[in-house]
Amino acid sequence: MNLKALVSVTGKPGLFKLIGQNKGGFILESLDEQKVKSVVNLATTKLATLEDITVYGNDEDLKLTDILGRMKTSAQVVDAKSDGKTLREFFREVAPDHDEERVYSSDIKKIINWYGIIKALPLFDEEPSATTDEQ
Template sequence: MNLRALVSVTGKPGLYKLMGQNKGGFILESLDNTKIKSVVNLNTTKMATLEDITIYGEEEEIRLLAIFEKIKANDGTTPDAKADGNALREFFREVAPGHDETRVYTSDIKKIINWYNIIKEFPLFEEEAPAPLQ
């Protein structure tokens, strides 16, 4: 799974594709149907690539990519992100066993489900990640 160019921006809903960089910051394109391009300044905005995001685990952190892989392996179906909190938590116990239920909130689960539903149709989801630089 090659999701290196996909980022989450603090304070903005949805996901963005990193298009490039200029003097003002990074150029991002939204992955929703609007395809709006914007520039974010890293001095004032925090963003994280999906490959770097982890969630709290009881023993160790769980990579977001591992959760996406587990969802994909379970036929790729997810509950509606607006479903009951108990249903969302039950689903998340299946795809992220060992997550810390006191520190992973229902809002986090909803965000992960929404992100998965955004990217599941993109070819990036099927590509292999490039080897890490040495």
């Protein structure tokens, strides 16, 4: 799963694809049907790539990419508008070791919505490029 170019923007719903950079900040394209391009200023806006996002776990944090991978292989993904109990039961299947006190239903809804946006993207099926940290 190669989701490096996909970002979440604090205060904005949905997901965005990072397509460039200029003096004012990063140029983003929304992944919804409208494909709106916008520039965000890094001084006032926080971005997080999907590969860097983690979910609170009981022992250690869980990578979002691992959870999305399990959702992809899941028999059926629940609707994000389901009730809290249904959402929690589903999330126990795809993230069995998540911290149920610190992961809220709103977090689960957001992850399910993100999955709905990216499941058809070719990036979702790509393997990340190998990088070496050796010096």
